[in-house]
Amino acid sequence: MIARAYTVAFEGVEARIVEVQCALSAGVPAFNLVGLPDKAVSEAKERVRAALQSMSIALPSKRITVNLSPADLPKEGSHFDLPIALALLAALDIIPKDEVEGVVALGELSLDGRLVPVIGALPAAMAAALDDRALLCPKACGAEAAWVGATQVLAAASLEEVVRHYSGQSPLTPAEAGEVLPPDFSRDFSEVKGQERAKRALEIAAAGRHHALLIGTPGSGKSMLAARLPSILPPLSATEALETSMIHSLAGLLSEGGISRQRPFREPHHTASMAAIVGGGKGAKPGEISLAHNGVLFLDEFPEFPRAVLETLRQPIETGTVMVARANAHIRYPCRFLLIAAANPCKCGYLSDPARACARVPLCGEDYLGRISGPLMDRFDLRVEVPPVAYSDLDLPANGESSAIVAARVATARAVQTNRFADHPDARVNADLEGALLEEVATPDAEGKALIARVAERFGLSARGYHRVLRVARTIADLAGSDQVRQPHVAEAVSFRLAVGVKG
DSSP, rough: EEEEEEEEEEEEEEEEEEEEEEEESSSSSEEEEESSHHHHHHHHHHHHHHHHHHTTTOOOOEEEEEEETTTOOOOOSSGHHHHHHHHHHHTSSOOHHHHHTTEEEEEOTTTTEEOOSSSOOOHHHHHHTTTOOOOEEEHHHHHHHHOSSSSOEEEEBBHHHHHHTTTTOOOOOOOOOOOOOOOOOSOOGGGGSSSSHHHHHHHHHHHHOOOEEEEEEETHHHEEEEEEEEGSSOOOOHHHHHHHHHHHHHTTOOOTEEEEOOEEEOOOTTTHHHHHHEEEEETTHHHHHHHTTSSEESSSSSGGGGHHHHHHHHHHHHSSSSEETTTTTTEEEEOOOOEEEEEOOOSSOOOOEEEEEEETTTHHHHHTTTTTHHHTTOSEEEEEEEEOHHHHTTTOOOOOOOOOHHHHHHHHHHHHHHHTTTTTTTTTGGGGHHHHHHOOOOOOOOHHHHHHHHHHHHHHHHHHHHHHHHHHHHHHHHTTTTBBBBHHHHHHHHHHTTTSSOOO
């Protein structure tokens, strides 16, 4: 007689249903685990044995075989402990077989039978809902998994509680979704003195999800401006929040089951490896570009990143997805992020200051920014020079607009784009415009066409650069409340495209 339980194996953000089969047969007593388990899964039999002994349940003097099906799918992680224990308990007729088959279970067992929280409860709940089953998980994961809302989530603190639930002695109460975590808007745009052009560029970037490059001397405020960008971004929609949280769940970043509507802001150090940025390592885990999905990826000291790491950003920027290909895994992750990069104008940082610049001007600047390849530079819609702020201005009271005022304009522009792309599921914001849709909604008036034609001829705009100018102009028009892209909108878009004298 075979007893069955169900769990999941993770392939990126997708959770695939795995059937855990347990058979008891006569023969030399043994506990065998098959089905391509990794080391953590293979060790589950010892944790299960100890957990059952803590409940005074002895394993029978029989041959126990547990198969994880499909057998050719790699199984990784400690979350297989609970479903293996359930299948074994069902095979021993301690809990009903049909009840066990109605849930997808995941959880790590401690030696005393407590259920330890594991990563991936949210995508597991999605898979359980699609398979028309409930989810059984550790108590600490219940609030996170309950966000799916499409299936019942049972959260237990120990294996004993699970047994008491299925024996009818003490049924578990369905878990409730965690709280919506309040956004952290402690950093406000009004705190930034001066830098009006840079703040305008970030407003445009936020409104249309346009990638921006900030270039300025050390201490000019590039990092300070980028850190305040989340305060003007609109909150995540319900769909976006679920997408983002599924990735964060796999990375173990959800705190106490709470989900935030604030867009993620990731700022990896320039010494980060390619696997850390793009994804990879053991199990092909998501990288920073996927953790920044639907949010902001801020790369400070941009030219200091290894050239190979920077070049891997080119395809994800265009497609919004990344394929992490390894010998034992090919995983696709979403990575539709807003890239904000900051750089000094040269190695010493004072290229524009005659009193402080080195003797290699202007070659030092050309060599330093030359670390950013032309194809990658071509993908920045907005290029902004951030000049140093005068000492006298620092003593003046802050008089700029608050983040709330700027955020209101950004939200209005995003609402216009949401309506515009209602019938176009592949596009969410103006940065996604391409092909016939771009021509339909972003073609400028006659004066605007003449202007961009002159700019393209004079500065040698690439086809990508031409289209990106139109996208930015469309966003500027949305911020101005204009249905038509006009010459002033094109002129401002062009000014940001050519701001630091880089062609394309």
